[in-house]
Amino acid sequence: MLMGRVARMYYELGLTHQEIADALGLSRVRVTRLLAEARESGMVEIIVHVEESLFAAEEQALLNRFGLRQAWIAPSVDDPAKASRAMATVGAEALASVIEKDTTVAMGLSTAVAAVVDAFPARPLGARFVPLTGSSSGLANGANPHELTLELARRTDGSAFHLPAPLVAATPQAAESAYADPGVRDVLARAAKASTLIVGIGSTQDSRGLLYGSLSDEERAELHVAGAIGDIGGRFFDATGAAVRGELDSRVVGLDLDHLRAIPHRLAIASGAAKLDAVRTALASGMVNMLVTDSNTVTALLG
Template sequence: MLMGRVARLYYEHGLTHQEIADTLGLSRIRVTRLLAEARSSGMVEITVRATDTLFADEEVALSAAYGVGQVWIAPDSGDRAKAERAFASVGAEAVASLLEPGTVTTVGVSAAVARVASALPITQIGGEFVPACGSTAGLTTGANGHESALKFAEHTGGRAHHIPAPLIAASPESARYSSADPGVHRALDHAASARLLITGVGGVEHSAGLLFEAMSEADATDLRTRGAVGDIAGRFFDASGQAVDGLLNERIVGLTLDQLRAIPVRLGIAHGPEKVGALATALTHGIFNALVTDITTARALLAARA
């Protein structure tokens, strides 16, 4: 296969593009294109053996500004697909460093967390992964906590639990009935006992989070009226970091905000301009004590603290 021959001559034998072109009777441009295709197809994988973080100064600054124990920052670019892959890779690095053998991890509803779960390297660290709340009806992006818990378990040789209930019940009575179900109750108790929480953060606009996209305009308006600025795992908080009460909160099947905050290590995974306000509040008031974000969001968070 021509692409493989070109890749071996370049990476294993150190020939230049021109030397390969001359050896194989190709144009230099074609050699360049074949090498690019070899990398994009996965034929060639490059490993950089370095421990340096990508944005050490910004990580230290964010940690100091918000009192966050650990920060990981991904690069950003104009290519959305490339940026999302980089973000998922850095997120997977963060999760891998925080997981401990045999412990319980609680997982929130988040598209970003779902991508990180898929990017996590295969290991046999084990452990248990439990959703923080029920599932959003009709969600097909793999972003439900149950789906992410399954993916984390698959990649670590661990076990996943399921909460057989909706995230938002039809009424407060339905939510209480679901939460009282023995299977749901046991799973939520197990989630509350976790050492690590992995979750995204949602904002209060329809483009800023999966939960807002799933709710009615009446519920969204009520939350904004009550001062909500963001949510984690379905639990909304205000500008002072306190839980937002109301009918929607009573319909959520999942851990309370106080239970989520009681988990020792709380890793927030989020990026984007629509998340800055909610992230800044969550960091300021200790809802998160570890963070994965991208460099653009990191700089916006630092500017918000200046």
Template sequence: MLDAVTDSTTDDTAAQAVQVARLYYHQGLTTDAIARELGLSRPKVSRLLTLARRTGLVEIRIHDPQAQPQSLEAQLSARYPFLRPQVVRVPPGSPENIWLDRVAVAAARLLEQLLRPGQTVGLAWGTTLDAVSRALTPRPITNLQVVQLNGSANALDFMSGFVTDTITRFAANYGARAHLFPVPTFFDDPATREAMWRERSVRHVLDLQARADVLLYSVGAAAALVPSHVYAAGYLDETDEAQLRAQGVAGDIATVFFRADGSFHGLPINARSSGPDLALTRQVTHAVCVVSGLGKVQALRAALAGELMNTLVVDEVTARALLS
């Protein structure tokens, strides 16, 4: 008569089920080999394995690398119901520069799906958008306008063409008209900014920003492995950076800074910034934030707390860190 395993599992039976499960799953023994080693019948070994699975002594998980991004997207959507996430798969163990390349390509493809004739696209320059601009596929779009969201009057960037090259590369790719914003990134005095904002040429750019159908930007963070351009290119001095830390600033979008809870009003530096009111990110149809790198997780989490985007393109490693 064969031994039977009942549902009323005794301690001895549970211990035996664990022993069989270890031999089967950890050591790779067959049911025949386990039966011989433990002096059991083969049917009993099979029933013990079934018992181990049914009672939770053994959990079987399938890690499908192809499905991982979809799982992360579902988790992001559940946590942030306002968000349309796109998680980009990256090679296991790859460095962050590879993540950025993959994310840039994904963002360029998404942009192709979103853009339509007659639209206005607002772009916040930076390291991430420069990478996206290099991943674009040429495609003429009728009456498309590309407008710069924040100023870039920095002597180094005037010489290198970093900012203007990024904006004009986007415009040239789609046969669009580029509207540059040749004002200081940060004014020394808020009153100077207010006076400049009354100039007709500046008001033209501000009006285009306000009418944008699509915004494309990243989050800036001082802690990123590849530092955000506003930190790396000398736009902020040591006093500015110390004040931002003291005020609990988590990051910036288009050189407008926000706190860990996503709020941005009342920060003194924003009165001097050339970037737009971040409420704009809550008003446009497509506010697309492109993020890659673990150093940006804190800034991204803060921006999501403030609902400062409705679309996110992010690599899977950064997404996993964000969710954890």
């Protein structure tokens, strides 16, 4: 394959773009494009062996402002694909720092967490991964807690537990029936005793969110009237960080906000203007004490 030949000449043999072009009868521009494609396709992976943070000063400012244990910041770029890849890569670094061997990790519903899990390199940790809520219905998308626990267990030679219940039951009575199931009670008890929590942060300003986007117009209106600005693990909260109670909350099957706050290490992965208020409240109220986000979000949080 031409791309592979060009990549080997450049990265293994140390030839310049022009030397490769001369050797293969190509233009220098073509060589440059082939090298870029080799990086984007995953044929070439570059590992930088350095521990220095990309945004050390900003991370320290976040720790000081919100009393966090740790923060990781990805660069904000205009290209959505590159921005997503940057968040996933930095998030994978965060997971490598917080997931310790032979510990229990509780996982929440999140597309942001799913992207990070997908970027997480295999390593033998032997940890236990437990959903903190039931799973959303519909087409599997890799972002349900059950799917996330399975994938992380596979990548770490660990174990995964399944919570046999929906994220949001049809009625409060159906949710109560789910809690009565011994299997559900056992998994939620394990999640409550986890040493680490890994979640995304949803926003009531973003209709694309997995949970908020699946709700009816009536349910969304009720949340807005109640002052909800975001959710973690399916539990909505207001601008003070207090839980938003009501009919919807009584149908959620999973740990409540008090249980989540009791987990020692609480990592959230979230970014973007639509989530700014929810992220700020989650940090200020102590719902989470570690954060993966991007530089634009940090600028707004510190502004």
